[in-house]
Amino acid sequence: MAVSSWIIATRFPLMGHLQFSPVVSTPLPTLSFQARDKSVKLGSSGGSFPRLCVGNSSSSTASLNTHQGIWEDPDDGSGSEYEEEEEEEEEEMEENDESGFQEGNDVGIIDKYARNQYEEDLVKEVEQLLGPEEKAILQQNASPNLRKISTAKWKPLQTLALSLQIPFMDKLLEDGLNIDEVDKDGHTALHKAIMGKKEAVISHLLRKGASPHVKDKDGATPLHYAVHVGAMQTVKLLLKYNADVNVDDRDGWTPLHIAVQSRNRDIAKVLLINGADKTRKNKDGKTALDLSLCYGRDFKSYDLAKLLKILPADRYL
Numbered sequence: 001m002a003v004s005s006w007i008i009a010t011r012f013p014l015m016g017h018l019q020f021s022p023v024v025s026t027p028l029p030t031l032s033f034q035a036r037d038k039s040v041k042l043g044s045s046g047g048s049f050p051r052l053c054v055g056n057s058s059s060s061t062a063s064l065n066t067h068q069g070i071w072e073d074p075d076d077g078s079g080s081e082y083e084e085e086e087e088e089e090e091e092e093m094e095e096n097d098e099s100g101f102q103e104g105n106d107v108g109i110i111d112k113y114a115r116n117q118y119e120e121d122l123v124k125e126v127e128q129l130l131g132p133e134e135k136a137i138l139q140q141n142a143s144p145n146l147r148k149i150s151t152a153k154w155k156p157l158q159t160l161a162l163s164l165q166i167p168f169m170d171k172l173l174e175d176g177l178n179i180d181e182v183d184k185d186g187h188t189a190l191h192k193a194i195m196g197k198k199e200a201v202i203s204h205l206l207r208k209g210a211s212p213h214v215k216d217k218d219g220a221t222p223l224h225y226a227v228h229v230g231a232m233q234t235v236k237l238l239l240k241y242n243a244d245v246n247v248d249d250r251d252g253w254t255p256l257h258i259a260v261q262s263r264n265r266d267i268a269k270v271l272l273i274n275g276a277d278k279t280r281k282n283k284d285g286k287t288a289l290d291l292s293l294c295y296g297r298d299f300k301s302y303d304l305a306k307l308l309k310i311l312p313a314d315r316y317l
Contacts, residue, residue, distance in 0.1 A: 227271075
């Protein structure tokens with residue numbers, strides 16, 4: 001037995017079961033760590049790299065007198081202050097969820113609160129749309145009345161129509177407001193909704209009885225505006241509600257004239273299929289076919305001219 005091994009075995013009998021490697025060159029400092037069930041020794045194997053020897057130990061006190069240390073398991077992150085904070089946050093969230101849905105809460109009360117909140121939000125949105133003149137009218141009344149929010153250019157129903165406030169529109173109509181009330185330009189709420197392409201409001205107004213025949217100061221009907229803005233679905237909807245397909249404005253322009261001028265072949269086809277008269281002339285003596293020939297091939301006038309010849313009005317009556 002080497003002398004170094006004999007000394008260790010004599011002075012430290014509890015470590016006799018460990019395996020030791022003989023030291024050939026100048027030894028490095030030896031470290032011993034006490035674990036739960038293992039003793040770990042870090043020594044020198046005679047080369048430049050340290051060598052690890054591990055042996056089982058039933059004693060929890062065996063250690064070297066010099067360079068002692070306590071072996072600790074690697075930190076896996078459990079029990080850290082961050083984990084504790086996360087657990088506290090989760091508990092708070094669970095408590096908040098439970099407090100909102102405690103037993104005894106009436107679902108009807110929650111629904112009523114949601115409806116009231118929705119109505120309050122709508123009122124705020126309408127107030128944001130008001131100008132100084134409308135706000136002054138409101139301030140003169142102890143209890144705000146939307147029917148009194150009226151100017152020469154804008155009527156309350158028009159304002160609500162463009163802002164998609166259908167519930168408020170229904171309230172005004174229930175109070176007896178004329179659905180076809182016009183402003184200084186002769187526009188109704190239906191005119192305004194078509195200009196803004198508010199399809200949901202357009203459909204709602206027609207169901208509520210809005211007339212598709214009202215003309216503005218220039219003689220234009222809702223169908224004229226629908227063709228002008230290129231709203232195909234609105235054109236079909238107005239025709240479904242018996243809008244006059246051959247109605248002319250103050251200058252003699254029919255919806256078909258406008259469709260051709262706008263070079264909208266699809267809408268022109270729909271108008272022709274629904275009885276549009278291609279021979280009607282405006283005050284300048286121009287038919288829809290004449291207008292189609294004015295724009296040249298760059299504007300697909302050939303397609304429009306061909307369409308006007310192939311689909312005569314009397315064929316689809």
